Amino acid sequence: MYIVIAGGGIVGRNLIKKLSNEHDLVVIDIDRQVCEQIYSQFGAVSVHGSATKVGVLKDAGIEKADAAVAVMRNDADNLAFTVLANNFDVDKIMVRMRDPEYESAYRSAGASTIGSVMDMMVGKFANDIEEPKVRRLASLGDGKAEISIITIPEESHICGMTVSEITSQDEFPDEVVIAGIYNKEEDELIIPRGHRRIHSGNQVFLVANEEEMHRAAEFMVPS
Numbered sequence: 001m002y003i004v005i006a007g008g009g010i011v012g013r014n015l016i017k018k019l020s021n022e023h024d025l026v027v028i029d030i031d032r033q034v035c036e037q038i039y040s041q042f043g044a045v046s047v048h049g050s051a052t053k054v055g056v057l058k059d060a061g062i063e064k065a066d067a068a069v070a071v072m073r074n075d076a077d078n079l080a081f082t083v084l085a086n087n088f089d090v091d092k093i094m095v096r097m098r099d100p101e102y103e104s105a106y107r108s109a110g111a112s113t114i115g116s117v118m119d120m121m122v123g124k125f126a127n128d129i130e131e132p133k134v135r136r137l138a139s140l141g142d143g144k145a146e147i148s149i150i151t152i153p154e155e156s157h158i159c160g161m162t163v164s165e166i167t168s169q170d171e172f173p174d175e176v177v178i179a180g181i182y183n184k185e186e187d188e189l190i191i192p193r194g195h196r197r198i199h200s201g202n203q204v205f206l207v208a209n210e211e212e213m214h215r216a217a218e219f220m221v222p223s
Contacts, residue, residue, distance in 0.1 A: 001023045001024070001066040001067055002023070002024045002026075002061065002064055002065050002066050002067075003019065003023050003024065003025050003026070003065065003066065003067045003068070003069065004025075004026050004027075004028065004057070004060050004061065004062055004065045004067075004068045004069070004085070004090075005025060005026070005027045005028070005068075005069045005071065006028050006051035006068070006069065006070045006071065006072055006077075006078070006081045007027075007028070007029060007051070007070065007071040007072040007073070007078075007096075008027050008028075008029035008031070008034040008035065008037075008038050008046065009029075009034075009071065009072075009073065011071040011096060012027060012029070012038075012069075012071045013038065013041075013042075015069060015071070016038065016042045016044050017042065020042050020043070020044055025044045025045065026044070026045045026046070026047060026060045026061055027044055027045070027046045027047070028046070028047045028049060028050075028051040028056060028057070028060050029046065029047075029048065029051075030048070030049065030050050030051075031048075032048045034046075035047070035048045047059050047060045050077075051070070051072065051077065051081045052077055052080040052081055052084070054084060057081075057084055057085075057088070062084070062085060062088045062090065063088055065085070065088070065090050066090070066091060066092065067090065067091065067092035067093070067094065068081070068082075068085035068090045068092070068093050068094070069093075069094045069095075070082055070085075070093070070094070070095040070096065071095075071096045072096075074098065075097060075098050075099050075102040078095045078096065078097070078102075078106075079095075079102060079105055079106060079109055081095075082095055082106060082109040082110060082111050083109045083110070085110070086109060086110030091112075092112050092113070093110055093111050093112050093113075094111070094112065094113040094114075094115065095111045095113070095114055095115070096115050097114050097115065097116045100116060103116075134148045134149070134150055134213065134214075134217045135148060135149045135150075135151075136148045137149060137205075144209060145207060145208065145209060146207070146208060146209065146210055146213055147179070147205065147206070147207050148205075148206050148208075148213055148217075149182075149203050149204065149205055149206075150203070150204045150206060150216075150217055150220055150221060151201070151202075151203050151204075151221075152198060152199070152200055152201065152202050152203075152204060152220065152221065153200060153221060154200040154201075156200065156220060156221055156222075157222070158198055158219075158220050159198065159199055159200045160197055160198075160199065161197065161198060162194060162195055162196060162197050162198075163178050163192045163193070163194050163195075163196050163197075163198065164194035164195065166178070166198065166220075167194075169219070171215075171219045172216060172219050173208065173212040173215045173216055173219075175208055175209065175212045176206055176207070176208040176212050176213070176215075176216040177206065177207040177208065178192055178204060178205070178206060179191075179205045179206065179207050180192065180204070180205035181196065181198060181202050181203070181204055181205070182202065182203040182204075182205070183199075183201075183202055184201055184202075184203065185201065204220070
């Protein structure tokens with residue numbers, strides 16, 4: 001994919017690090033020194049200038065971009081970039097949102113994915129405080145689904161039960177999917193079928209919305 005990234009700060013650089021081996025990246029930043037550092041460190045093409053200006057976007061190849069990512073320092077610039085990227089018919093437009101009040105504006109401007117810094121931080125802290133037994137890996141569809149890991153302790157009543165036996169229990173939420181089991185002793189990741197048993201020490205991957213995830217955690221690892 002051809003990806004234009006607006007902003008060469010911490011988030012932008014981490015994206016470059018993860019994506020540069022598989023995709024063609026162009027980074028836009030208003031700081032010339034940042035552009036030079038990105039090129040020397042990652043070999044990614046960098047364009048010096050404002051990502052809110054049409055001429056700079058054209059220099060970055062926005063007209064052929066498959067995806068555009070806005071990770072600049074303020075929402076006003078990210079919003080302007082979103083409007084322009086949408087004007088160039090970019091299919092995927094992803095933005096980092098600092099202020100939640102911008103959400104409706106981002107959606108109206110054509111953003112396909114909105115990453116809220118505040119929501120991610122609050123969600124992470126609240127999850128670690130309220131559900132230390134659950135480790136959240138990812139949130140999908142603006143929180144409509146989550147992927148989390150639960151480590152099964154020795155005292156859990158589900159130890160030795162099959163996946164079918166667990167999911168058939170009235171207390172286990174119907175909308176929760178057991179998507180994987182990691183056996184630490186064998187260093188083995190299992191995509192479970194109904195007959196697969198879950199043992200103490202296993203790490204169980206669950207997919208569910210936030211409310212159902214809490215219910216599943218309470219059932220599998222009661223307080």
